[in-house]
Amino acid sequence: MDKTLLIQEKRLLRIKECLQKRQPDLRLYLENVQNHHNVSAIIRTADAVGILHIYYSLQKNLPVNDAITCGAHKWVILEKVEDQADFLKKMKSQGFQIVATALTPDAIDFRDIDYTRPLVIVMGNELEGISEELKNKADIICKIPMHGMVQSLNVSVATALILYEAQRQREQKGFYSKKRISSELEAELIKKWGIYEVLKKKSRGRLKGSCLCDLGKVCFKKE
Protein backbone atom coordinates (compact mmCIF):
# COMPACT_ATOMS: atom_id res chain seq x y z
CA MET A 1 0.00 0.00 0.00
CA ASP A 2 1.41 3.40 -0.99
CA LYS A 3 1.31 6.19 1.58
CA THR A 4 2.46 9.76 1.32
CA LEU A 5 4.94 10.76 3.98
CA LEU A 6 4.28 14.15 5.49
CA ILE A 7 6.91 16.02 7.42
CA GLN A 8 6.85 19.32 9.30
CA GLU A 9 8.19 22.03 6.97
CA LYS A 10 10.44 23.37 9.74
CA ARG A 11 12.10 19.99 10.24
CA LEU A 12 12.57 19.43 6.52
CA LEU A 13 14.30 22.81 6.25
CA ARG A 14 16.52 21.91 9.20
CA ILE A 15 17.55 18.64 7.50
CA LYS A 16 18.28 20.48 4.25
CA GLU A 17 20.34 23.13 6.05
CA CYS A 18 22.35 20.45 7.81
CA LEU A 19 23.03 18.63 4.54
CA GLN A 20 24.22 21.89 2.95
CA LYS A 21 27.07 21.92 5.46
CA ARG A 22 28.09 18.28 5.42
CA GLN A 23 31.72 17.65 4.42
CA PRO A 24 31.78 14.44 2.36
CA ASP A 25 35.57 14.60 1.89
CA LEU A 26 36.41 14.77 5.59
CA ARG A 27 35.83 11.35 7.08
CA LEU A 28 36.48 9.58 10.33
CA TYR A 29 37.64 6.04 10.93
CA LEU A 30 37.41 4.57 14.43
CA GLU A 31 39.93 1.77 14.54
CA ASN A 32 38.70 -0.49 17.29
CA VAL A 33 37.41 2.33 19.49
CA GLN A 34 35.34 0.34 21.96
CA ASN A 35 33.90 2.35 24.77
CA HIS A 36 30.31 3.46 24.21
CA HIS A 37 30.84 6.81 25.94
CA ASN A 38 33.78 7.54 23.64
CA VAL A 39 32.08 6.33 20.46
CA SER A 40 28.94 8.32 21.26
CA ALA A 41 30.78 11.52 22.17
CA ILE A 42 32.81 11.23 18.94
CA ILE A 43 29.66 10.84 16.83
CA ARG A 44 28.11 13.90 18.47
CA THR A 45 31.21 16.01 17.76
CA ALA A 46 31.44 14.68 14.21
CA ASP A 47 27.84 15.72 13.54
CA ALA A 48 28.57 19.20 14.93
CA VAL A 49 31.54 19.63 12.60
CA GLY A 50 29.65 18.40 9.54
CA ILE A 51 31.14 14.94 9.14
CA LEU A 52 28.89 12.65 7.14
CA HIS A 53 30.88 9.39 6.96
CA ILE A 54 32.10 7.54 10.04
CA TYR A 55 33.72 4.14 9.57
CA TYR A 56 34.45 1.67 12.34
CA SER A 57 36.26 -1.63 12.60
CA LEU A 58 34.58 -3.15 15.67
CA GLN A 59 33.20 -6.51 14.68
CA LYS A 60 30.19 -6.24 16.98
CA ASN A 61 27.61 -3.50 16.56
CA LEU A 62 28.92 -0.04 17.25
CA PRO A 63 28.08 0.74 20.89
CA VAL A 64 25.99 3.90 20.63
CA ASN A 65 24.45 5.52 23.67
CA ASP A 66 21.48 7.65 22.65
CA ALA A 67 21.67 9.76 25.80
CA ILE A 68 25.23 10.77 24.86
CA THR A 69 24.82 11.18 21.10
CA CYS A 70 21.53 13.07 21.64
CA GLY A 71 20.43 11.44 18.39
CA ALA A 72 23.51 12.55 16.39
CA HIS A 73 24.08 8.95 15.20
CA LYS A 74 20.94 9.27 13.05
CA TRP A 75 22.39 12.16 11.05
CA VAL A 76 25.66 10.52 9.96
CA ILE A 77 26.43 7.48 7.83
CA LEU A 78 27.95 4.75 10.02
CA GLU A 79 29.72 2.03 8.09
CA LYS A 80 31.47 -1.11 9.33
CA VAL A 81 34.87 -1.86 7.80
CA GLU A 82 35.16 -5.59 7.18
CA ASP A 83 38.61 -5.60 5.64
CA GLN A 84 40.90 -2.79 6.75
CA ALA A 85 43.55 -3.25 4.05
CA ASP A 86 40.85 -3.13 1.40
CA PHE A 87 39.23 -0.10 2.95
CA LEU A 88 42.48 1.89 3.08
CA LYS A 89 43.26 0.97 -0.51
CA LYS A 90 39.77 2.02 -1.64
CA MET A 91 39.92 5.36 0.17
CA LYS A 92 43.36 6.12 -1.25
CA SER A 93 42.19 5.26 -4.75
CA GLN A 94 39.36 7.77 -4.27
CA GLY A 95 41.93 10.49 -3.53
CA PHE A 96 41.75 10.47 0.28
CA GLN A 97 44.86 10.78 2.42
CA ILE A 98 44.92 8.68 5.56
CA VAL A 99 45.78 10.62 8.72
CA ALA A 100 46.66 8.43 11.70
CA THR A 101 46.70 9.99 15.16
CA ALA A 102 49.47 8.67 17.35
CA LEU A 103 52.23 9.89 19.59
CA THR A 104 55.10 8.50 17.53
CA PRO A 105 58.42 10.39 17.36
CA ASP A 106 57.90 11.24 13.67
CA ALA A 107 54.30 12.50 14.13
CA ILE A 108 53.66 16.08 13.06
CA ASP A 109 51.65 18.65 15.02
CA PHE A 110 47.92 18.23 14.18
CA ARG A 111 47.69 21.99 13.47
CA ASP A 112 50.19 21.68 10.61
CA ILE A 113 47.86 19.54 8.49
CA ASP A 114 45.89 20.96 5.58
CA TYR A 115 42.39 19.75 6.44
CA THR A 116 40.87 21.18 3.28
CA ARG A 117 42.18 18.19 1.34
CA PRO A 118 40.16 14.96 1.22
CA LEU A 119 41.13 13.15 4.43
CA VAL A 120 40.23 10.13 6.49
CA ILE A 121 41.20 10.81 10.10
CA VAL A 122 41.86 7.66 12.07
CA MET A 123 41.37 7.43 15.82
CA GLY A 124 42.70 4.48 17.74
CA ASN A 125 41.76 2.07 20.48
CA GLU A 126 41.58 3.37 24.05
CA LEU A 127 44.40 1.13 25.29
CA GLU A 128 46.46 0.08 22.32
CA GLY A 129 46.09 3.13 20.11
CA ILE A 130 46.46 2.86 16.33
CA SER A 131 47.60 -0.48 14.90
CA GLU A 132 51.02 -0.95 13.30
CA GLU A 133 49.30 -1.78 10.01
CA LEU A 134 47.59 1.58 10.00
CA LYS A 135 50.67 3.52 11.05
CA ASN A 136 52.58 1.93 8.18
CA LYS A 137 49.88 2.66 5.63
CA ALA A 138 49.02 6.19 6.78
CA ASP A 139 50.08 9.12 4.61
CA ILE A 140 50.42 11.36 7.65
CA ILE A 141 50.81 10.65 11.37
CA CYS A 142 49.85 13.52 13.61
CA LYS A 143 49.86 14.21 17.32
CA ILE A 144 48.35 16.68 19.72
CA PRO A 145 51.24 18.02 21.81
CA MET A 146 51.19 16.81 25.41
CA HIS A 147 52.99 18.70 28.20
CA GLY A 148 51.64 17.00 31.30
CA MET A 149 52.30 13.85 33.23
CA VAL A 150 49.74 11.72 31.41
CA GLN A 151 50.84 10.31 28.05
CA SER A 152 47.69 10.73 25.97
CA LEU A 153 44.24 12.34 25.81
CA ASN A 154 40.91 10.59 25.94
CA VAL A 155 40.09 9.54 22.37
CA SER A 156 36.89 11.58 22.16
CA VAL A 157 38.69 14.69 23.37
CA ALA A 158 41.51 14.13 20.84
CA THR A 159 38.89 13.71 18.08
CA ALA A 160 37.16 16.95 19.05
CA LEU A 161 40.40 18.95 18.97
CA ILE A 162 41.36 17.64 15.55
CA LEU A 163 37.90 17.98 14.03
CA TYR A 164 37.54 21.55 15.24
CA GLU A 165 40.90 22.47 13.70
CA ALA A 166 39.59 20.93 10.47
CA GLN A 167 36.35 22.88 10.85
CA ARG A 168 38.26 26.15 11.41
CA GLN A 169 40.33 25.66 8.25
CA ARG A 170 37.35 24.61 6.14
CA GLU A 171 35.26 27.52 7.37
CA GLN A 172 38.03 29.94 6.39
CA LYS A 173 37.94 28.51 2.87
CA GLY A 174 34.15 28.83 2.65
CA PHE A 175 33.51 25.07 2.73
CA TYR A 176 30.39 25.55 4.86
CA SER A 177 28.84 28.20 2.64
CA LYS A 178 27.99 26.06 -0.34
CA LYS A 179 26.68 22.53 -0.70
CA ARG A 180 29.43 19.92 -1.01
CA ILE A 181 27.49 16.68 -1.27
CA SER A 182 26.08 15.44 -4.56
CA SER A 183 22.44 16.14 -5.38
CA GLU A 184 21.77 12.38 -5.54
CA LEU A 185 23.10 11.79 -2.02
CA GLU A 186 21.27 14.88 -0.76
CA ALA A 187 17.96 13.59 -2.15
CA GLU A 188 18.59 10.11 -0.70
CA LEU A 189 19.38 11.48 2.76
CA ILE A 190 16.47 13.93 2.79
CA LYS A 191 14.19 10.97 2.26
CA LYS A 192 15.94 8.68 4.76
CA TRP A 193 16.33 11.27 7.49
CA GLY A 194 12.88 12.66 6.80
CA ILE A 195 11.40 9.22 7.40
CA TYR A 196 13.02 9.13 10.89
CA GLU A 197 11.30 12.39 11.65
CA VAL A 198 7.92 11.23 10.41
CA LEU A 199 8.15 8.00 12.39
CA LYS A 200 9.35 9.78 15.54
CA LYS A 201 6.61 12.40 15.41
CA LYS A 202 3.96 9.81 14.54
CA SER A 203 4.97 7.62 17.47
CA ARG A 204 4.64 10.62 19.77
CA GLY A 205 1.35 11.62 18.17
CA ARG A 206 2.74 15.02 17.22
CA LEU A 207 2.46 15.01 13.45
CA LYS A 208 -0.22 17.58 12.92
CA GLY A 209 -0.42 21.22 11.94
CA SER A 210 -0.75 23.16 8.74
CA CYS A 211 2.91 23.35 7.58
CA LEU A 212 3.37 19.82 6.33
CA CYS A 213 5.53 18.97 3.30
CA ASP A 214 5.23 15.96 1.07
CA LEU A 215 8.33 13.81 1.39
CA GLY A 216 7.24 11.44 -1.34
CA LYS A 217 5.62 8.07 -1.43
CA VAL A 218 6.56 5.16 0.73
CA CYS A 219 5.48 1.61 0.24
CA PHE A 220 4.18 -0.21 3.32
CA LYS A 221 4.03 -3.99 3.40
CA LYS A 222 0.54 -5.47 3.70
CA GLU A 223 -0.07 -7.01 7.14
Ligand SMILES: C[S@@+](CC[C@H](N)C(=O)[O-])C[C@H]1O[C@@H](n2cnc3c(N)ncnc32)[C@H](O)[C@@H]1O
Ligand atom coordinates in the same frame (compact mmCIF):
# COMPACT_ATOMS: atom_id res chain seq x y z
C1 LIG B 1 44.00 6.91 24.90
S1 LIG B 1 44.70 7.00 23.34
C2 LIG B 1 45.64 5.53 23.22
C3 LIG B 1 46.91 5.57 23.95
C4 LIG B 1 47.79 4.44 23.60
N1 LIG B 1 48.50 4.00 24.77
C5 LIG B 1 48.77 4.78 22.49
O1 LIG B 1 49.93 4.42 22.61
O2 LIG B 1 48.39 5.36 21.48
C6 LIG B 1 43.39 6.61 22.25
C7 LIG B 1 43.47 7.33 20.93
O3 LIG B 1 43.24 8.73 21.13
C8 LIG B 1 43.97 9.48 20.20
N2 LIG B 1 44.90 10.34 20.94
C9 LIG B 1 44.91 10.52 22.27
N3 LIG B 1 45.84 11.43 22.61
C10 LIG B 1 46.43 11.83 21.47
C11 LIG B 1 47.45 12.77 21.17
N4 LIG B 1 48.04 13.48 22.11
N5 LIG B 1 47.80 12.93 19.89
C12 LIG B 1 47.18 12.23 18.90
N6 LIG B 1 46.21 11.34 19.13
C13 LIG B 1 45.83 11.14 20.39
C14 LIG B 1 44.66 8.47 19.28
O4 LIG B 1 43.81 8.19 18.20
C15 LIG B 1 44.77 7.25 20.18
O5 LIG B 1 44.88 6.08 19.44
